[in-house]
Amino acid sequence: MKVELFGVEFENPVWTASGTFGFGLEYSPYVDLNKVGAVCVKGLSLKPREGNPPPRIWETPCGMLNAIGLQNPGVEFFIEKIVPQLKRYRCKVVANIYGSSVEEYVLVAKELKGVEGVDAIELNISCPNVKKGGLAFGVDPKESAKLTEKVKGATDKPVIVKLSPNVTDIVEMAKSVESAGADAVSAINTLLGMAIDVKKRKPKIKNKFGGLSGPAIKPVAVRMVYQVSRAVKIPVIGIGGISNWEDAVEFFLAGARAVQVGTANFFNPKAVEEIVEGVKRYMEENGFASIEEINGALIED
Amino acid sequence: MAFKVLENRSLNGRDYLLKVKVDKELILKVKPGQFGMVQVRPSLQFDPLLRRPLGIFDLEGDSVSFLYRVYGRGTELLTRLTPKEEVEILMPLGSSIPEKGSRYLFIAGGIGIGGVFLGAKLFKEKGKEVLILYGERNRESLSALSFIEKYSIDSVIYTEDGSFGKKGLITQDLSLYKDWTWIACGPTPMLKAVKEIAEELSVECYLSLDRRMACGVGACLGCTVETVYGYKRCCVEGPIFKADEVIL
Ligand SMILES: Cc1cc2nc3c(=O)[nH]c(=O)nc-3n(C[C@H](O)[C@H](O)[C@H](O)COP(=O)(O)O)c2cc1C
Ligand code: FES
Numbered sequence: 001m002k003v004e005l006f007g008v009e010f011e012n013p014v015w016t017a018s019g020t021f022g023f024g025l026e027y028s029p030y031v032d033l034n035k036v037g038a039v040c041v042k043g044l045s046l047k048p049r050e051g052n053p054p055p056r057i058w059e060t061p062c063g064m065l066n067a068i069g070l071q072n073p074g075v076e077f078f079i080e081k082i083v084p085q086l087k088r089y090r091c092k093v094v095a096n097i098y099g100s101s102v103e104e105y106v107l108v109a110k111e112l113k114g115v116e117g118v119d120a121i122e123l124n125i126s127c128p129n130v131k132k133g134g135l136a137f138g139v140d141p142k143e144s145a146k147l148t149e150k151v152k153g154a155t156d157k158p159v160i161v162k163l164s165p166n167v168t169d170i171v172e173m174a175k176s177v178e179s180a181g182a183d184a185v186s187a188i189n190t191l192l193g194m195a196i197d198v199k200k201r202k203p204k205i206k207n208k209f210g211g212l213s214g215p216a217i218k219p220v221a222v223r224m225v226y227q228v229s230r231a232v233k234i235p236v237i238g239i240g241g242i243s244n245w246e247d248a249v250e251f252f253l254a255g256a257r258a259v260q261v262g263t264a265n266f267f268n269p270k271a272v273e274e275i276v277e278g279v280k281r282y283m284e285e286n287g288f289a290s291i292e293e294i295n296g297a298l299i300e301d
Numbered sequence: 302m303a304f305k306v307l308e309n310r311s312l313n314g315r316d317y318l319l320k321v322k323v324d325k326e327l328i329l330k331v332k333p334g335q336f337g338m339v340q341v342r343p344s345l346q347f348d349p350l351l352r353r354p355l356g357i358f359d360l361e362g363d364s365v366s367f368l369y370r371v372y373g374r375g376t377e378l379l380t381r382l383t384p385k386e387e388v389e390i391l392m393p394l395g396s397s398i399p400e401k402g403s404r405y406l407f408i409a410g411g412i413g414i415g416g417v418f419l420g421a422k423l424f425k426e427k428g429k430e431v432l433i434l435y436g437e438r439n440r441e442s443l444s445a446l447s448f449i450e451k452y453s454i455d456s457v458i459y460t461e462d463g464s465f466g467k468k469g470l471i472t473q474d475l476s477l478y479k480d481w482t483w484i485a486c487g488p489t490p491m492l493k494a495v496k497e498i499a500e501e502l503s504v505e506c507y508l509s510l511d512r513r514m515a516c517g518v519g520a521c522l523g524c525t526v527e528t529v530y531g532y533k534r535c536c537v538e539g540p541i542f543k544a545d546e547v548i549l
Contacts, residue, residue, distance in 0.1 A: 019521070019522075020516075020520065020521060021520055022516075022518075022519060022520030022521075026516075026518050026519040026520040026537075027518060027520060029518075030391065030518070042522070050531060050532055051522060051525070051532060053525075053527075054512070054524075054525040054526070054527070054532075055512075055513060055525075056522070056523050056525055057513055057514075057515055057521070057523035057524075058513070059349060059350055059351050059513075061348055062347040062348050062350060063350060064350060064351065064515060066515075066521070066523060068521070068522045068523065071522045071532065214347070214350055215347040215350070243347065263350070263515075265516070265520070266350075266351060266352070266515040266516045266520075266521060267340070267342070267350055267351055267352055268389075269391065269518075
């Protein structure tokens with residue numbers, strides 16, 4: 001099930017979503033990383049970040065809210081300590097990056113320039129859980145285009161721009177980063193949400209708002225992937241609530257060239273492996289030779 | 302991993318014992334204080350979504366058991382599991398109780414007994430001096446009493462209403478145990494009190510903490526514990542923390 005996107009060959013089109021699989025190594029006792037198409041690592045910033053105060057997560061019907069606040073050890077630590085360990089596996093590595101300003105994004109991208117073992121950059125312009133940067137870029141097509149262009153100019157790696165669903169028109173955002181040179185877009189990041197404890201009369205999450213993920217958001221994600229993939233020529237990577245092979249095929253039919261599995265890793269660490277097997281079977285049984293063939297197979301009257 | 306359910310029975314209407322069959326190799330890996338992430342949702346359903354962290358309560362031959370209290374929908378669903386069914390569990394996870402001491406005082410508030418019992422049992426088998434202080438609201442709530450008796454572990458029982466053992470709080474006599482290593486598990490107000498007393502008396506003390514978890518393996522960064530060294534993950538650096546390092 002090899003797929004080729006922006007000049008990189010992936011073992012398969014089923015990846016793990018940023019922030020839900022750590023650096024991959026945390027799951028290596030339970031998951032064969034050679035069977036994962038790519039690991040999108042936890043969002044990296046220039047300097048280490050502590051993240052938000054707890055509580056940071058709350059379970060909701062068929063989903064969860066999180067406000068981790070991009071806790072991470074910084075890009076330097078990632079390059080020195082994590083990348084060498086990830087190189088032992090066949091999975092590709094996508095560095096998800098974050099900055100509080102254009103300059104900071106560019107500096108992170110520069111650090112990653114030429115680093116062997118990092119196959120692509122995913123620009124997180126859609127994190128709802130940080131005060132500066134993140135979503136600020138993700139809701140303004142001009143700002144996100146400017147950012148994409150600057151980061152493209154600072155790196156030799158393919159750049160995937162990760163889109164936010166917290167916008168009025170995701171298609172406009174996708175088109176604007178495409179014209180700024182993005183090699184692909186991934187969609188969607190979490191939906192901004194909130195939960196309140198009625199006994200304590202306090203928000204369940206210290207940060208008040210959190211990002212909603214999991215099966216609950218899948219229909220929103222499928223719709224957005226469908227719309228975006230029909231509006232841009234660059235590959236669209238589908239994310240949002242994917243928990244089994246049927247979900248993945250749904251995204252392929254909607255137009256995704258690859259998918260990322262997020263929250264499902266938490267409740268089923270074998271999710272990616274099971275999805276890869278299930279998609280393979282579906283393709284054999286239905287005579288599909290490639291993901292692109294599934295992309296074109298949606299019947300619309 | 303899927304494990305066959307051997308037993309899932311009510312101990313007193315509110316606390317349950319879930320026993321699953323495991324292979325010998327897994328038993329050898331388990332250290333006291335560790336936990337498992339137990340699936341509670343029926344397969345093919347997505348609600349409630351996440352697994353629940355449960356302390357490993359006991360090991361026997363080829364079985365691992367968990368003691369759990371029914372708090373909400375997740376644990377309520379867990380009570381419906383029946384023998385011969387399978388249950389998905391990721392285990393053993395997390396840090397364990399340090400073994401270097403020779404006299405151990407286990408301080409268990411309520412269902413917190415689930416987090417310390419195995420330590421008491423295994424350390425006693427290793428010839429260490431072990432005492433459990435076990436506190437509950439009343440006699441009916443003391444769901445783990447029969448296990449303490451079964452393994453003849455020395456204990457002092459406290460009930461708030463005096464219906465069994467000593468009347469009062471588990472923290473009231475702690476100053477008697479100055480030269481013991483303390484391991485405490487229970488509600489946060491109790492842990493705060495234990496930590497404070499331990500610091501006053503300069504006792505070596507460890508706390509078993511409980512946080513909401515999504516992954517249980519260190520990947521999601523959702524289970525944050527505040528410590529003097531910054532944020533730590535309850536599922537990897539914990540659940541056993543040195544009392545003087547955590548900020549409660
Ligand atoms: C706990 C958690 C942490 C996340 N951290 C990041 C992050 O650091 N960077 C990022 O781009 N997306 C992050 N995300 C978003 C996911 O990558 C994904 O886009 C989203 O969860 C939707 O997919 P899902 O429903 O399969 O989880 C995070 C999601 C969760 C649940
Ligand atoms: S529960 Fe995910 S890091 Fe601890």
